[in-house]
Amino acid sequence: MRELPACAFFLFCFILTYGYDREMMKPKPLRSNTLGYIFVLPTLLVIMLFIGFPMVRGINDSFRDIELTSGREVKYIGFENFRNLFQDPVFSISVRNSFIFVITSVSFHLVLGFLLALALDRSIVGRLFFRTVNLMPWAMSGVAVAMIWIWMYHPQLSPINDILKSLGIIKKELVYLADPKSAMISVLIAHNWRTFPFAFIVLLSGLQMIPGQLYEAADIDGASGAQKFFRITIPQMLSIVLTVALLDFMWTFVYFDLPWVMTKGGPINSTHLMTTYVYEMAFRFYKFGKAAALSVCILVINFIVAMVYIYFSRKAEAMNE
Amino acid sequence: MNNNTVQRRPFFNPRNFKNSYLFILLLIWAAVVLFPLLWAFVTSIKPANELFKLDIRWIPEHPTLKNYRKVFTDPVMMRYLVNTLGVSLISTVIVIVLATPCGYGFSRYRLKGGNVGLTILIACQMFPPIMFIVPYFLLLKGLHIYNTYLALIITRVVFYLPFSTLMIKSFFDSIPRDLEEAATVDGCTQLGIFIRIILPLVLTGVATIFIFSFLNSWNEFLFSVTVVSKDALRTITVGLAKTKGQYGIDWGTLMSLSITSLLPPLIIFMLMQQYFIKGLTAGAVKT
């Protein structure tokens, strides 16, 4: 009985996606399905156990009043947490900030990643060097990157300020994280510096998978560079680009480490994302029910975006036929 | 372009121009990317009393390796590094072993509820991991595997498995089925086809998920702090957080530790470079 809301939610998802099942059926070779199940089951089991289960608990918690007090009784309070949340002024600020953060990041990743993948797919001098350099930021943890950029953003000791001043671009030092107007951009720069390599590497491996014969055949037909790009590269990459866009959106939306360490919500909540607010609510104000409610909001937003992705990826598949 | 063929062209050829233009752009971008790392390195070799000089310098007056010595002679820090390396490698291997067959299964088999499985893979990345901290703590304590390497490995495998599966599935999707049909006709078992023919074709994909899982495992912080409390088991990211004290931040050690912990993943990536050369996979499909 207590699990009812979560089960209803999952049932709803199942019904929604089942409708797409028919479209998914491509002609597949006739073979016994047992091996397929053996292949698939371990992974799904691990995921159901370790992610599905806590997720259901999280969704359930959003309908409860959770106290930290020893020997507590967990009371069911329906949509009270959500009502509280929607009346909270910081909630709308965090939603707005999250969207700004995510959409800016994902766009930047895709554009830069694609350009870099194209550039470093061809044989160019120092290709290994460039590939390595462009992967380096991703090899650092969010906490380390946050601290390095905090140090770079120290208004009086910043090398960036130093260079900008000597070039005459600014007169007074920039304060980066201290001004609500510039804090978000500063956090975005630090975040994107660290995370852009992912799109780059995935798009690069996607480019690798395009069979060379397609290009050779086009060459024989006398196609120009632009034609090869728009007729071969883009259609082949479309599904991977969409997948990267979706995953990047979801991951950035639930990302927490760097924004929290850099500003803890920022001057006047200007860098408070939904995730940092969840953390603050749970681990500072000890309101786990409300934090769960906010997490459910994050889940719903991601879900809607995933639905949009599925719609567009169907279209892309249709285009490929 | 197939880079197995090297063609000699005269210097002032439009192709060379485009390439050198590109080279300069890439160089500028590389400088931008390296800028913070260079500043971190410079900070790490500065003595403490030069850090707060208003006169900002890139070359320290009295450079010192003290911060690096502190890291390398500290057995605790070295232990952290070894832990992180071991845990990341093991969890990456497990991810590959679990994800590759799963991706193949989703790609090639018509499974009942197969679509639901895929939806689950996508859906489980929609929830913020911070909400998993307390449930994981309770779960691991309940299973008595709190404070073990297994706890670290589980939390890593679980979070990087979904993406890895999806990624490798899309690699499998792009391999035409004619190959398997031909092999079936030749009398190969399904498992045999998978291991001997299909698998080698997705090595780029495997390399991609290797890098993805390994780098993310290496950098993982939130759960590494949660699931182990013994110093002997901690990872390097936790060690980094320790430089932020209550009364001050040890900038020098922080920078040197950041740079030191950057090296192992980089070395591994450079070793994996060979899998990113086209020609490994193309040309294997004969139509």
Add this chain to the structure above:
Amino acid sequence: MGRKWILFVLLVLLFAPMLALAGGDQEAAQEQVTLQLFRWGSGPGKAAYDAAFARFEMDHPGVTVEMSDVSWGEFVDSMVKFQMAESLPDIVAQYDATIGSFVSFGSLLDLTPYLPEGFKEEFYPGQWDHPVVNGKPYGVTFRNGAHVLFYNVDMFRDAGVDPKGPATTKDVVEAAIACTVDNNGDGTPEQYGYMDAYGDEEGYHQLRSYMYASGRNLVNFDTMEATMNMPEGIAALQMLVDLNVKHKAVPAGALGKAHTLRNEEFANGLGAMVEGGNWIEASIRDAAAGFEYSAVLLPYNSDFVDTQMGGSAAFVAHSVAANSEHPELAAALIVEQLGEAEFIAEYCEARNLLPPRIDVATTNPYWSKGLWPVYVKATTVPNYHALPKHPKVVELSKIMRLAIEKAMMGQATVKEALDEAAVSWNKIK
């Protein structure tokens, strides 16, 4: 090549289970009792703990004490996780932001039955009082710090300011303006008058200290009504805002700096004054910037009351977990070792902190040298209160942080910002 990779994978998988289960909590032998102590930080002070544990283990055969620590930023999160699982380590360190909350959760044990006669009198009353919530002692203070005002004597002399140090907040503002020096006229000072930082959760402590030095706290201790918007609070925040915005005696960007940065900036000679804990002296010594420095009790606002009480505290206490299986032993460790002179003297000396015990502070020569008399004076006043021991103290810190930020950015006047803070607090208290 495929074979080699498969072999590698198999080897890893073979060794993985063996390694994975390594490091698990080994069940100790039957007769052994293990006490767990949990705190933040590491490094200096650990030796004091080890020595205390060794002494305790000698006195109590069959008992071992283990320490686990976590970095400062993760301490509260760890406490929350422990409380959710209702399995805190036997002894935990507690400070002002946590004691009220965790007593209200029922995590900590009332130590009254375990404390011997006369134990309480060995401590300064104000220091003893810190971990006392609702009249009961939930911990024993073992370290403290005084909030004082450090100043650079050389800079004062060069600027013509009295090297005796500021006594009132008016003096502070005048000295700050005088010490902000722009030699080359490029619009950016090479030397600032006052170092400041509000960029994290501890940033509002300074406001609290100045308010308290003028005789008022953020909240009324008995009724828990908000008092931060009373004239003392308004004057304190106005002074800080003026220093930052009007006089520009503070380096730009204080809202984005971690509160420990101002210590390092002062220690390295970037500015003339900094408010903070006496532990800043350690940073100054380490920086070895070569200037003469001194410290005074936190200046008070002479418009209100002549208190000169110094700033509010930064205590840490040892508490016993309510879920501990060996509460008597845990309490014994505290009473016999961690609350006794030997440990406290060794620990506080290593960490450059104030001892809460009267015998240590008055007889140990370490605390009679240099600036220690100034610091000790700040903490020996009877009602040396810190924060209200209210469960929602962390929300209060967020409320204050917002008020400071809004006032600094000019989004609200000081009075409006503090009134809003008072309203927010009264709603949730």
